Each structure stands twice: as C-alpha cells, then as structure tokens.
C-alpha cells in the first residue's frame with residue numbers, strides 16, 4: 001500500500017542538511033514527493049495509508065555498516081576479554097557448535113532488534129551466511145552480506161559459498177560482497193585471490209582492518225608494512241572496500257585509504273569493550289575518507305542499537321580529541337545513513353529525497369526524553385533510544401510500527417532462541 005506521512009519534521013540528510021516540515025508521499029516503494037502539503041486525489045484516497053506525523057520526526061533508515069548478525073546468539077557469552085583471547089579462545093570454539101538452523105534464528109533475532117531501533121539495512125560477515133540471507137528475505141530488511149573467509153583447508157569451499165550467495169540471493173534488497181576476515185586469518189595469496197574475484201564478480205569486499213595493536217605489530221614483523229599497505233598491495237582497494245575498525249591507522253595509511261576510496265566503519269563500542277582503543281575518525285574525515293558507523297556484533301557490543309552507537313561515536317571522538325565541535329550531530333547522522341550507503345556503492349537510499357527508496361524511520365517527537373525540541377537532529381543523535389522508534393519502513397513496506405513487527409513472529413522467535421540458549425549452555 002502507498003503511504004502519505006503528513007506534517008512531519010523531515011530530516012533529509014541531503015547535501016544541504018535540510019530539515020523540513022511537511023509531507024512525504026511513498027508510492028511503489030519509492031519517495032514520490034516531499035512537499036509542504038500534499039493533497040491526495042479522490043482516486044488515491046482509498047489506496048493510500050495516511051500517517052499523521054505532526055508529532056513525528058522522519059529520518060532516513062539507519063544503516064548498521066558492520067555486524068555479524070548470526071552471532072547474536074552469543075550475546076554476553078564472552079565478556080571483558082581482549083580481542084585475541086575473546087576471538088581465538090572463546091568465540092571461534094563456540095562458533096563450531098552453531099548449526100545452520102541456529103544461525104537462521106540468531107540472524108532473525110538480530111534483525112528484529114535492529115528493526116526496533118530504526119535500522120533498515122546492515123552490512124554483515126559470518127558463516128552459514130545463506131541462513132542470514134533467508135532471515136533478511138523473511139524480515140524484508142536490506143543487507144550487504146558476506147561469507148567470512150579465512151585461510152585453512154576449507155578456504156576454497158568458503159569462496160564457492162560466496163559465489164553461491166551471489167547467484168542465489170543478490171536482489172534489490174541484498175548485495176553480496178567478498179568477506180576476507182582479516183589480514184591475520186587470511187594469507188596474502190587469499191587476499192590477492194579475493195581482490196581478483198571481487199573485480200570479476202563486479203562486487204566489493206569487507207574486512208576487519210587494523211583493529212588492534214597486535215594486528216599491526218604482527219603485520220610489521222611478518223610483512224614489514226602496515227595492514228593497510230598490505231591490503232592495498234594485494235589489490236583489495238582496487239574494488240569497493242569497506243574496512244571495519246581502522247583503530248591503528250597512521251597518516252600514511254589514511255592517505256592510502258583516501259586515495260583508494262576505502263571506507264572506514266567506526267565501531268566505537270566494540271573497540272572500547274575489547275580494549276582496542278579509539279579510531280582517529282577526525283583525521284580520516286579531514287583527509288577525505290568516507291566514514292560510516294557499525295555496532296559490530298552482539299557478542300562484542302553487546303547490542304545492535306544504532307541510536308546508541310551514534311551517541312557514543314560522537315562523544316568518544318570529542319573526548320579523545322578534546323574538541324567539542326567535532327563530529328557534530330548532523331555529521332554523525334550522515335555517517336549512520338548516507339555515508340554507509342555510499343560505502344557500499346548504493347546511491348538510492350540514505351537520504352530522504354524524491355525518487356530514492358522509501359527507507360524511512362519515524363521517531364516519536366513528544367516522548368519525554370525527546371522534549372523540548374530546539375534541534376531535532378540533536379535530539380535524534382544525543383537523546384533518543386529505541387523506545388522512541390514509532391515505525392521502520394523499508395522500500396515503502398512498514399516492517400515495524402507501534403511496538404509490532406509485521407514480518408517476524410516475535411513469540412515463536414523467543415521460544416526458538418530460548419531453546420538454542422538451553423542447548424548451548426549445556427554443550428559449550
């Protein structure tokens with residue numbers, strides 16, 4: 001059904017950072033018109049759902065630019081550990097126990113959480129990624145998916161799984177990238193192979209990059225160069241490249257990233273929680289690097305809440321640089337919307353603009369924590385929480401409204417998750 005949102009406060013995230021008061025008409029999944037007052041013709045009145053928006057703020061759907069949705073089932077499984085201990089001693093062994101079915105429900109759980117906090121698209125890397133793809137199709141959210149790649153005896157099988165994902169799941173809502181996990185789990189030869197395949201399949205890559213001091217030190221010991229230089233030399237930057245973390249990047253790395261159009265995904269909570277530190281986001285932005293925001297997974301965050309991630313992202317950088325006027329609210333909101341879309345080479349979402357996909361989130365402007373409202377963008381970035389999300393709309397389809405998910409059976413999902421939790425508690 002087509003939708004008319006009336007009298008809303010519209011944060012466009014366009015180049016002029018326009019905030020308008022008016023109406024949004026959604027037709028066939030696209031934003032057909034944005035204007036001060038849109039009247040429906042007599043013919044349209046029966047086929048268009050009208051949402052009164054005078055107490056609502058409309059923003060472009062949030063894009064979680066780095067997560068592992070299938071890992072949601074490991075929320076709070078291993079906390080308060082440094083990255084390598086967390087990953088190699090706790091998470092990798094636990095992941096051996098996860099079945100395809102578990103990853104389907106785990107992904108659905110992550111998606112349900114994201115829809116409730118206003119996320120309309122996420123970028124993901126995991127195994128059994130076909131299960132995450134099925135959950136994405138079921139829920140109606142958008143995603144850029146990748147099968148995580150590592151060097152071992154199953155390396156070729158994983159590359160084949162990526163190709164199968166591309167053939168079976170690429171669509172208007174799903175894009176498939178290659179997902180080399182990192183420079184410390186992938187051989188240089190694999191990185192080169194991935195670079196070639198990404199070009200051959202006309203797609204992109206996503207990788208964890210320069211996340212910890214260990215990673216960088218080991219890279220210098222083994223290759224006598226930084227992880228960024230290594231990836232560049234392997235050709236990974238000759239296609240669309242989304243680099244998660246980039247905590248330990250120096251000026252030379254940043255110059256390479258800017259020149260090669262590599263996008264950084266800033267994951268402040270995960271970087272803090274795993275004790276890795278803070279990414280030099282301001283330096284990257286100043287040098288022209290496109291920066292988006294991600295939550296990383298529920299196993300390292302421990303939630304998938306993009307509203308919270310925007311808030312922390314801003315505060316952390318201000319504190320780290322001791323400058324209060326950097327990463328202002330409007331810049332942060334763009335990082336969580338249009339910058340993420342651009343990072344994946346998607347140019348029809350992330351902005352509330354006529355002709356763009358109707359990926360829209362409506363927030364309740366009159367909730368106590370959203371009042372008063374001198375600046376709606378500030379309220380969204382600094383004051384909001386998921387309870388303020390009234391509706392999450394993807395391609396014009398209402399997936400969440402007024403506390404209800406329309407494509408996910410919440411009760412059945414809770415039952416499935418509890419039963420997986422019981423099994424994992426007994427077996428790990």
Ligand SMILES: CSC[C@H]1O[C@@H](n2cnc3c(O)ncnc32)[C@H](O)[C@@H]1O
Nearest residue numbers: 068091125126127148149181208297
């Ligand atoms: C092989 S599928 C993806 C792989 O990545 C792991 N993972 C999740 N978060 C992080 C992180 O912050 N750094 C490195 N690796 C991470 C996840 O457990 C999967 O095994």
Ligand SMILES: [Zn+2]
Nearest residue numbers: 208244296297
């Ligand atoms: Zn990650």
